[in-house]
Amino acid sequence: MNRATSLIRRVRLITHTDPTLVANYLPFPIFAPAWTPAPPLTCHHARFLATKQGKGHSKVQKVKPKQDKQEVEIKQKMTVSALAQAMNKDFDHVFEALLNTSVDLDSLEPHSVLEEQWIKEVVKRSGMKFKWAKLVESKERENKDTQRRDPPDPAVLVSRPPVVTIMGHVDHGKTTLLDSLRKSQVAAGEAGGITQHIGAFLVQLPSGEKITFLDTPGHAAFSAMRARGALATDIVILVVAADDGVMKQTIESILHAKKAQVPIIVAVNKCDKHQADPARVKQELLSHDVVCEEYGGEVQAIHVSALKGDNLLELAEATVTLAEVMELKGDPTGLVEGTIIESRSDKGKGPVTTAIVQRGTLKKGCTLVAGKTWAKVRFLFDENNCTVKEAGPSTAVEIVGWKELPSAGEEILEVESEKRAREVVDWRCYQEEQDKLKEDMQAIEVKQREHHESYKKEREPLAHLSWRQRKSALYKANKKLMAMRPSEKLESQELSLPLIVKGDVDGSVEAILNILESYDAHHQCQMEVVHFGIGDVSENDLNLAETFSGTIYGFNVGVNKSIQQMATKKGIMLKMHKVIYKLIDDLKDELSSKLPPSVKENVIGVCASVLAMFDVTVGKKKVPVAGCRVQKGQLDRKMKFRLVRDRDVIWEGSLTALKHHKDDVQMVKTGMECGLSVDQDIEFRPGDEVVCYEETETRQTISWDPGF
Structure with missing residues (x-):
C-alpha cells in the first residue's frame, strides 16, 4: 500500500508540473474544459503512469509532435x-x-x-x-506559328524596282561605284577604306527608274553577309578590278549568286588605270562558268571607272533592262513579308533592323514577327535617316519598335494583332525548347555510354575492392591535386584567354565569331568567348571580364568615360577597333603574349677535353681544378657551362673561377690553356668535354591563319 501511495504521489507531481501529460499518459480521454488539480488515482493508474516515466522519472519526457514529410x-x-x-x-x-x-x-x-x-x-x-509532377504539356500543343502566304493573284501584282546587290573582292571599288551612282560620300567615311556592313539604298536614275542597291562587304570575314545579300536580291552586280582580276572573294560571290539562282552583271572597274586589262578579267571568269556576251554567253560586262564616273549610266541601264526582261512584280496588298538584312542596337531608337520589304506595304503600327521576337512598328526610316510613312515591295527600310533584337537573315512576317504575335513567339520558343531537350537527352545518353565504358576500363584494377576502399583509393590518387595551393593550380592549368566580344551590328559580331571559330589552339594558348553581344561596352561586360579575367574586344562600339575609368580601376583591358583585320591582329598579338618565351641555346666555346686534374689551396681548403685547352670559340666566365662525358651531361651550372696560369681572367680564347673550378663538388676526368653556352629568350608567335 505504501508503494501504491508513493506511485500516486509521483504521478500527481508530474501532472501538476505539466498538466498535458495526463492526456498523453492516461489510457482514457479527459474531457475537462480546463485543467484542474488531478483527482485521486487508483494504484493501477499510478503504476501505469510511473512505468511510462521509466528510469528517468525525475525528468519529464517530452513527446515530439508528428512532422509532415516533405x-x-x-x-x-x-x-x-x-x-x-x-x-x-x-x-x-x-x-x-x-x-x-x-x-x-x-x-x-x-x-x-x-x-x-x-x-x-x-x-x-x-x-x-x-x-x-503535373504534366502541363501532356496534350499535344497546337501549332500557333505563322507562315508566308500563298502566291498572290496575278491581278493584284504591280511592277516593282529591282533589288540589286553589289558584290566582289575587297577594295575592288564596290562602295565607290555605289557612291558615284547616288552622288554621296559613303566610301570616304568607311574605316580602313572597306565596307563592314550591309548598306541598303534606293537610287533614282535620271530616267525615273528606281533601283534598290545592297552593298555587301568584300572582306573575307563577312561571307555570311554576302550570302544574305544574294538571297534577298534579284540581280547581282559583280565588281571586278581590271588591274587585279578574279580574286578569292570574287569567286565566293559567284558561288553565292549561283546558289541563290540570281543573274549576274559584271562591272569591270578601274578601267582608267594603265595596267587595266578587262579582256583578262573576262577570260578568268570563264573558268568559273561566268560567260560574258563577247564569248557567246548571256552575262553583260560593262567597263566602268567608279572613281571618274565613266559608263555608270550604261551600267544602270543594263540593270534596268535586265529587270524589265525578268518582269519583276510585287504584291503591295495584304500582310507584310520581308527579310532582315542587318540588325543593330541604337541608343536613341533601341533595337533597329534594316529590312527589304518583299510583299505587302509596311506602315507605322504594323505588328511584325521575326524569329523569337516581335515588333509594333513605331517608326520607319530611309537610308538618309528620314522618316517615311510606308514602304512597299523592294523597298529598303529601317524598322524601329522591336521588343528584342532579331538576328540578321530572319524572315519578317506581319500578324493581325499583338496577341497573335505573342502566340507565335511563344510557340517558336516552345519548339526550340523541345528540340533542345531532345538534343540534350540524346547527348546525355551518348555521354553516359562513353563514360561508363571508359570508367570501367580505368577502374578495372579497383574492381575487387569494396565501395569504401575504392573511394579511399581515388581520394589518395587525387590527394596531391587537392593539396595544391591556388597559385599552383592556376599554373597547372592550360594557358587561356577569355574574351568578351561587342559589335555594333549583328552581322559584325557574326563575322568576328566565325573568324574565332577557325582558331585551333593545339598545344598553344586556349581562347574562349565567354560573352558576345551588340551595343556599347556596359558595366555588365566589365563584371564578366573581371570574373573570367578576360579582355573586352569592341568593334565599332563606344565606351563612355565612366566605363573606361571603371575598367582602369579593375585592370580590365578594353580594345576598341573599327577595322576587323586590325582587331584580329591585336587578338593574335595578345594570344602570342600569353605563350612562354622559347629558350634558344647558343654555344660560345668548347674545350676538346680536360687535360689534367689538380688541386689548388684556397685558404685552408683544397679546390679541385680542371686543366683545359680551348678548342673552339671562347670561354666566358659570365656564361653557363656544361660538363659532357661520353655524350651524357654530367653537370650544368656556373664557374667559380677561371684562371690563365695564375691570373684570374674573365675570358679565355681559342688555343689558350686555362684552369677552371665549378660551383659544385664535381669530379672531372681526363677526356671530359666542357661546353660554354648562353641562353636567349625569344617571343613565341601564335600559329593561326584566319585567312587574311
Whole structure:
C-alpha cells in the first residue's frame, strides 16, 4: 500500500508540473474544459503512469509532435542533379541513398538518368514522400506559328524596282561605284577604306527608274553577309578590278549568286588605270562558268571607272533592262513579308533592323514577327535617316519598335494583332525548347555510354575492392591535386584567354565569331568567348571580364568615360577597333603574349677535353681544378657551362673561377690553356668535354591563319 501511495504521489507531481501529460499518459480521454488539480488515482493508474516515466522519472519526457514529410515532385527520366535539386539536396546525398542497391554507382554522374524505381527509392530513403509532377504539356500543343502566304493573284501584282546587290573582292571599288551612282560620300567615311556592313539604298536614275542597291562587304570575314545579300536580291552586280582580276572573294560571290539562282552583271572597274586589262578579267571568269556576251554567253560586262564616273549610266541601264526582261512584280496588298538584312542596337531608337520589304506595304503600327521576337512598328526610316510613312515591295527600310533584337537573315512576317504575335513567339520558343531537350537527352545518353565504358576500363584494377576502399583509393590518387595551393593550380592549368566580344551590328559580331571559330589552339594558348553581344561596352561586360579575367574586344562600339575609368580601376583591358583585320591582329598579338618565351641555346666555346686534374689551396681548403685547352670559340666566365662525358651531361651550372696560369681572367680564347673550378663538388676526368653556352629568350608567335 505504501508503494501504491508513493506511485500516486509521483504521478500527481508530474501532472501538476505539466498538466498535458495526463492526456498523453492516461489510457482514457479527459474531457475537462480546463485543467484542474488531478483527482485521486487508483494504484493501477499510478503504476501505469510511473512505468511510462521509466528510469528517468525525475525528468519529464517530452513527446515530439508528428512532422509532415516533405513532398518531392518527381517525373519520368529525371537526372541525378534534377532529383537532388527537387529534394533540396546535393549529388552526394543521392549517391549515398543508392548505396546497397543494384545501381552502378561507378558510372553515376550528375547528368545520369535514373529509372522510376530508383527515383522513388531515393525519396523514401531520404524520409520524404513523392508526388508526380503535373504534366502541363501532356496534350499535344497546337501549332500557333505563322507562315508566308500563298502566291498572290496575278491581278493584284504591280511592277516593282529591282533589288540589286553589289558584290566582289575587297577594295575592288564596290562602295565607290555605289557612291558615284547616288552622288554621296559613303566610301570616304568607311574605316580602313572597306565596307563592314550591309548598306541598303534606293537610287533614282535620271530616267525615273528606281533601283534598290545592297552593298555587301568584300572582306573575307563577312561571307555570311554576302550570302544574305544574294538571297534577298534579284540581280547581282559583280565588281571586278581590271588591274587585279578574279580574286578569292570574287569567286565566293559567284558561288553565292549561283546558289541563290540570281543573274549576274559584271562591272569591270578601274578601267582608267594603265595596267587595266578587262579582256583578262573576262577570260578568268570563264573558268568559273561566268560567260560574258563577247564569248557567246548571256552575262553583260560593262567597263566602268567608279572613281571618274565613266559608263555608270550604261551600267544602270543594263540593270534596268535586265529587270524589265525578268518582269519583276510585287504584291503591295495584304500582310507584310520581308527579310532582315542587318540588325543593330541604337541608343536613341533601341533595337533597329534594316529590312527589304518583299510583299505587302509596311506602315507605322504594323505588328511584325521575326524569329523569337516581335515588333509594333513605331517608326520607319530611309537610308538618309528620314522618316517615311510606308514602304512597299523592294523597298529598303529601317524598322524601329522591336521588343528584342532579331538576328540578321530572319524572315519578317506581319500578324493581325499583338496577341497573335505573342502566340507565335511563344510557340517558336516552345519548339526550340523541345528540340533542345531532345538534343540534350540524346547527348546525355551518348555521354553516359562513353563514360561508363571508359570508367570501367580505368577502374578495372579497383574492381575487387569494396565501395569504401575504392573511394579511399581515388581520394589518395587525387590527394596531391587537392593539396595544391591556388597559385599552383592556376599554373597547372592550360594557358587561356577569355574574351568578351561587342559589335555594333549583328552581322559584325557574326563575322568576328566565325573568324574565332577557325582558331585551333593545339598545344598553344586556349581562347574562349565567354560573352558576345551588340551595343556599347556596359558595366555588365566589365563584371564578366573581371570574373573570367578576360579582355573586352569592341568593334565599332563606344565606351563612355565612366566605363573606361571603371575598367582602369579593375585592370580590365578594353580594345576598341573599327577595322576587323586590325582587331584580329591585336587578338593574335595578345594570344602570342600569353605563350612562354622559347629558350634558344647558343654555344660560345668548347674545350676538346680536360687535360689534367689538380688541386689548388684556397685558404685552408683544397679546390679541385680542371686543366683545359680551348678548342673552339671562347670561354666566358659570365656564361653557363656544361660538363659532357661520353655524350651524357654530367653537370650544368656556373664557374667559380677561371684562371690563365695564375691570373684570374674573365675570358679565355681559342688555343689558350686555362684552369677552371665549378660551383659544385664535381669530379672531372681526363677526356671530359666542357661546353660554354648562353641562353636567349625569344617571343613565341601564335600559329593561326584566319585567312587574311
